[in-house]
Amino acid sequence: MKLGILLTTSPENENTNTVIEISKAARDEGHKVSIFIMYDGVYNVNKKEFAELVDKGVDIAVCALNVEQRKVGRVDGILFGSQYDHACIASDVDRFISFG
């Protein structure tokens, strides 16, 4: 199954840990996982757990505009994309979960 996840909240929100654990569990079960991060969610990209998700094969894209607005640095392995990428994920997956 293809799972899509949207994350819009900052790292102190419990959504961050939920997204990390759901993504890990889904990958361990062999599912494809794509995450789109926007608004204050972009502050999550420097967390080591997200780098670990990339290493586990999770596709992560962030809104480059929100990154620029919040002056967050780029991170290897994470696509600094746009709402087009968000739309592609939503169109492509079997299930889509929004954490906002």
Added chain:
Amino acid sequence: MVIHAGYGEKMATELDLKGEICPYTFVKTKLKLEELESGEELVVTFDHAPAVENVPRSLKNEGHKIMGIEQKADHLWKVRIRKA
């Protein structure tokens, strides 16, 4: 607006998206491309840096061809697209 092309280049329609940010940069480019015939070219002006990276990538994904990206000044780019 139709702009004249240089030697060996096709005539192109021009779209000025200065002042526009994501997602309008992609949406307005896509809408303008819908007015063109296959093979026609569109030159889009951006002053929003993330758009210069993301709009061409998204358009390539849609099957269009990026003929060139030229930086004209600080925070000013022209992207030439050939419609699929």
